[in-house]
Each structure stands twice: as C-alpha cells, then as structure tokens.
Amino acid sequence: MTIGLAGKPNAGKSTFFKAATMADVDIANYPFTTIHANKGVTYVRAKCPCLERDKRCGNCSDGIRYVPIELIDVAGLVPDAHQGRGLGNTFLDELRQAHAIIHVIDASGATDVEGNPVDVGDHDPLEDIDFLNRELTMWMHSILKRNWERLARKIQAEGLKIEEILAEQLAGAGVDEVHVNRALNDCKLDRGNHTKWTDDDLIRLCDAIRTLSKPMIIAANKADIAPPENISDLQALDQIAVPTSAAAELALRSASKSKVISYEPGDNDFNVLTEELSPAQKKGLEKIRTLIKKMNGSGIQECINSAVFRLLDLIIVYPVEDEGKWTDKNGRMLPDAFLMKKGSSAHDLAYKIHSDIGEHFLYAVDAKTKMRLGEKHELNDGDVVKIVSTAK
Ligand SMILES: Nc1nc2c(ncn2[C@@H]2O[C@H](COP(=O)(O)OP(=O)(O)O)[C@@H](O)[C@H]2O)c(=O)[nH]1
Ligand SMILES: [Mg+2]
Incomplete structure (x- = not known):
C-alpha cells in the first residue's frame, strides 16, 4: 500500500513526510527542495486486538497498533507540469505508484499558486485543488493523445477492446481496465464511435479515469496559522479534508525521539519527561499542546488513517495459527x-498469507468467537483469524 503526498511547492509535503516517517529530508522555504521522490514508511494507527486479552502482545505500543504503509514525498507540482514545466513529468511519474494521494494544501493561503511565499490569507487554497486535479487529468490526456489517432484506427480496423487498449496506454499511470470501463460508463461515451471522439471527450474521459484511479484526500495543512474560514471552505468540498499541522507533528515527533516528551502519533496531548527545558522550549511545547488539544491531534495521523480507512476502505485483519493464544507457531x-479491502473474505486472507494456503483452504476460525468461517465469510476490521488448510 503506497500513498503519495502531492501538492505545490511549500505546501508542507516534506514536513508532513518527515514527521510521518521521521526520515531525514530537506525542509526549506523555497521551491524544488525535494528533487527526487522520497520514499519512507509511515503507520496506520489502530486499537490492537490484544486489548481484549489480559496481556499485551508485544507487537503494539501499549495497545496502540501501528501498521506500516509506504509514503512517497512527491516533489512540488507547478501549473502546466504536464507540459514539462518545473520538474514536470518527473513529478507525475513518481505519483503513478500511489494507490491514493494526500493532497497537501497550504490552507493558510501564505503561498501563491507556484508556491512562492505571500502574506497569510492572500492566496485562496481552493484554487490549488482544481490545479492538482487538472494537472493529473492533463498528464493522462497527454499520454493518451500521443498515440490516439493511430490507436483509434487500429481499434477499429482490428476490432480490439477499447478499454484494454486505453488501460494499456495508461498502465504507467497506475490505471487498469476496470478504471477505464467505469470511466467510459460515467462519461457516457459511445464506444462504437470512438473515432469521432473530440479532444474534449478525451479530456472528460481522463478526468473520470483520474477520479477513479487516483483517489485523493486533502490535508488542510498549516492549520496552526490558517484563517478558520479557509479550513471550513476546504471541508465543505465533497472530498475528505483533514486539518493538519505538519510542523507541530514534526516538533512532537522530534521531541519524542529525543525523550523530551512522551507522545504517540495521533494523540491530542503529551507528557514532558525532563526538567531541563529552557523557558523558550517550554513555551514552544505549551503552544503546541494548546494547538493539538484544540485540533484533537496534529491531524497527520488522522489524515493517514482517513486515507486508509475512509478513502481506500481498508480493514485490518490479524492472522494467527493458534486460535486460543492468538499466536503463530x-x-x-x-x-x-x-490491510485488506473491505469486503474481503476468509479465503482472500488465506491467499494473502500464501497462495498454497489459499489453494488448499478448508475453513477459517474467528479467534474471538471460535466460530467456524466458510470461505465466503466477509471479514471485519480487527478480526483475528486462523486459517485451516491442507497445505503443507
Ligand atoms: N506554520 C506552519 N508551517 C509549516 C507547516 N508545515 C510546513 N510548514 C513550513 O512551510 C515551509 C515549506 O515546507 P516544506 O515541507 O519544505 O514544503 P514542500 O515544498 O511542500 O515540501 C517550511 O518553512 C515549513 O516549515 C505547518 O503545519 N504549519
Ligand atoms: Mg518538499
């Protein structure tokens, strides 16, 4: 599972990335700080099932379970990147690996459309939403357009399946046939008449493919200094928008790493562990405390969790071999x-563990209720499951 952080320069992507992964990357207030995609590991936060038992499992932090996913910090996009502006296509190519995108927005409005610093509130962050969507759509369009006339003739002459050919063209952008099929239906484009499609039709199609293949949520970042109406405007869109302060999260994780505070990502408070803080440090920490109490956390963990659970609709399932002790062998x-798609079955879990176990699946056991589960049984978030198979 890979999530990409996208957005214009200076929105706070690298700060978000560094906070979420605690990796070392350049953070600076000028465009193109991040030249190449940075890849790191971040974690989804969940309640560990061992909380239902009388002892902790040893794989969680006192009942808080962190499940790893991959995070990519994609360098800043500028308008017309799809035409090769800025670092153009490099940025877009990096995004193709992402199953979902967190669009990091400077909700404070303190950077213009290209990411240059302006006064807080001078830029309307709503403009940035359209800009990223459009860049992605036009990027896909430019790929399709390259060969379109030749392909359109070929599809007609050889009677090929249009969704297959289009998906093939866009495979590098992470698009598959299911996306194309649904997009064709959504746009009500006449498949039989594809040689007559206009350029606008192709753009509409790419827009639909983008929506389906690159689900996106908004991190309304710099929430610590953002005018409240900017945040509420972003939250009023028909996309999930989570107010975040990447800067606050970075400060908290750094302080936690150096044992100054105890803090679990996603918490809305922390404990100071040392007496040896300067008045300025104390003041800085208390300011962050006030902020995360008000925001109910820095928003970074909530944003990652929302991307995984609400946007991608995933659940967490815990396979075990001993349904009594909840242990492996x-x-x-x-x-x-x-992490599995909601709607996954016990049999899907068996396949995920190993193809052999999937092929030789007999039944599963819900380790919480000790109930036997058939292959079609739909799993729930937090399930602890033993698979019984004849595989060796
Ligand atoms: N006030 C505030 N500043 C932030 C926040 N996140 C990032 N910044 C600042 O915004 C600037 C650009 O951040 P950076 O992460 O390099 O942006 P990127 O170009 O999108 O990777 C830096 O000066 C950061 O310190 C935040 O949540 N609040
Ligand atoms: Mg950066």
Missing part, C-alpha cells in the same frame, strides 16, 4: 496485521 502473539 513460534508463540509470537498477533505477529501480523494485514
């Missing part, structure tokens, strides 16, 4: 946590 309790 080496006695490790709740060793694995799998």
Whole structure:
C-alpha cells in the first residue's frame, strides 16, 4: 500500500513526510527542495486486538497498533507540469505508484499558486485543488493523445477492446481496465464511435479515469496559522479534508525521539519527561499542546488513517495459527496485521498469507468467537483469524 503526498511547492509535503516517517529530508522555504521522490514508511494507527486479552502482545505500543504503509514525498507540482514545466513529468511519474494521494494544501493561503511565499490569507487554497486535479487529468490526456489517432484506427480496423487498449496506454499511470470501463460508463461515451471522439471527450474521459484511479484526500495543512474560514471552505468540498499541522507533528515527533516528551502519533496531548527545558522550549511545547488539544491531534495521523480507512476502505485483519493464544507457531502473539479491502473474505486472507494456503483452504476460525468461517465469510476490521488448510 503506497500513498503519495502531492501538492505545490511549500505546501508542507516534506514536513508532513518527515514527521510521518521521521526520515531525514530537506525542509526549506523555497521551491524544488525535494528533487527526487522520497520514499519512507509511515503507520496506520489502530486499537490492537490484544486489548481484549489480559496481556499485551508485544507487537503494539501499549495497545496502540501501528501498521506500516509506504509514503512517497512527491516533489512540488507547478501549473502546466504536464507540459514539462518545473520538474514536470518527473513529478507525475513518481505519483503513478500511489494507490491514493494526500493532497497537501497550504490552507493558510501564505503561498501563491507556484508556491512562492505571500502574506497569510492572500492566496485562496481552493484554487490549488482544481490545479492538482487538472494537472493529473492533463498528464493522462497527454499520454493518451500521443498515440490516439493511430490507436483509434487500429481499434477499429482490428476490432480490439477499447478499454484494454486505453488501460494499456495508461498502465504507467497506475490505471487498469476496470478504471477505464467505469470511466467510459460515467462519461457516457459511445464506444462504437470512438473515432469521432473530440479532444474534449478525451479530456472528460481522463478526468473520470483520474477520479477513479487516483483517489485523493486533502490535508488542510498549516492549520496552526490558517484563517478558520479557509479550513471550513476546504471541508465543505465533497472530498475528505483533514486539518493538519505538519510542523507541530514534526516538533512532537522530534521531541519524542529525543525523550523530551512522551507522545504517540495521533494523540491530542503529551507528557514532558525532563526538567531541563529552557523557558523558550517550554513555551514552544505549551503552544503546541494548546494547538493539538484544540485540533484533537496534529491531524497527520488522522489524515493517514482517513486515507486508509475512509478513502481506500481498508480493514485490518490479524492472522494467527493458534486460535486460543492468538499466536503463530513460534508463540509470537498477533505477529501480523494485514490491510485488506473491505469486503474481503476468509479465503482472500488465506491467499494473502500464501497462495498454497489459499489453494488448499478448508475453513477459517474467528479467534474471538471460535466460530467456524466458510470461505465466503466477509471479514471485519480487527478480526483475528486462523486459517485451516491442507497445505503443507
Ligand atoms: N506554520 C506552519 N508551517 C509549516 C507547516 N508545515 C510546513 N510548514 C513550513 O512551510 C515551509 C515549506 O515546507 P516544506 O515541507 O519544505 O514544503 P514542500 O515544498 O511542500 O515540501 C517550511 O518553512 C515549513 O516549515 C505547518 O503545519 N504549519
Ligand atoms: Mg518538499
């Protein structure tokens, strides 16, 4: 599972990335700080099932379970990147690996459309939403357009399946046939008449493909200094928008890393662990405390969780081999946590563990209720499941 952080320069992507992964990247207030995609590991936060038992499993932080996913910090997009402006296509190519995009927006309005600093509130962040959507759509359009006339003739002459050919063209952008098929239906384009499609039709189609293949949520970043109406405007859109302060999260994780505070990502408070703070440090920390109390957290963890659970509709399932002790064969309790699409079955889980186990699946056991589950049984978030198979 890979999530990409996208947005214009200076929105706070690298700060978000560094906070979420605690990796070392350049953070600076000028465009193109991040030249190449940075890849790192971040974590979805969940309640560990071991909270239902009388002892902690050893794979969670006192009942808080962190499940790894990949995060990419995609360098800043500027308008007309799809035509090769800025670092143009490099940025777009980096995004193709992402299953979902967190669009990091400077909700404070303190950067213009190209990411240059302006006064707080001078730029309307709503403009940035359209801009990223349009760049992605036009990027896909430019790929399709390259070969379109030749392909259109070929599809007609050889009677090929249009969704297959289009998906093939856009495979590098992470698009598959299912996306294209649904997009064709959504746009009500006449498949039989594809040689007559106009350029506008192609753009409409790409827009629909983009919506389906690159689900996106908004991080309304710099919420610490943003005018409240900017945040509410972003939250009024028909997309999930989470107010974030990447800067606050970075400060908290750094302080936690150096044992100055105890803080779990996603918490709305922390404990100071040392007496040796300067008055300025104390003041800085208390300012952040006030902020995360007001925001109910810095928003970074909530944003990652929202991308995984609300946008991508995933659940966490815990496979075990001993349904009594919830352990694997080496006695490790709740060793694995799998992210799976909501609606996945016990049989899907078996395949995810190993193709052999999937092929030789007999039944599963719900380790919480000890109920036997058939192959079609739909799994729920937080399920602890033993798979029984005849695989060796
Ligand atoms: N006030 C505030 N500033 C932030 C926040 N996140 C990032 N910044 C600042 O915005 C500037 C650009 O951040 P950076 O992460 O390099 O942006 P990128 O170009 O999108 O990667 C830096 O000066 C950051 O310190 C935030 O949540 N609040
Ligand atoms: Mg950056």
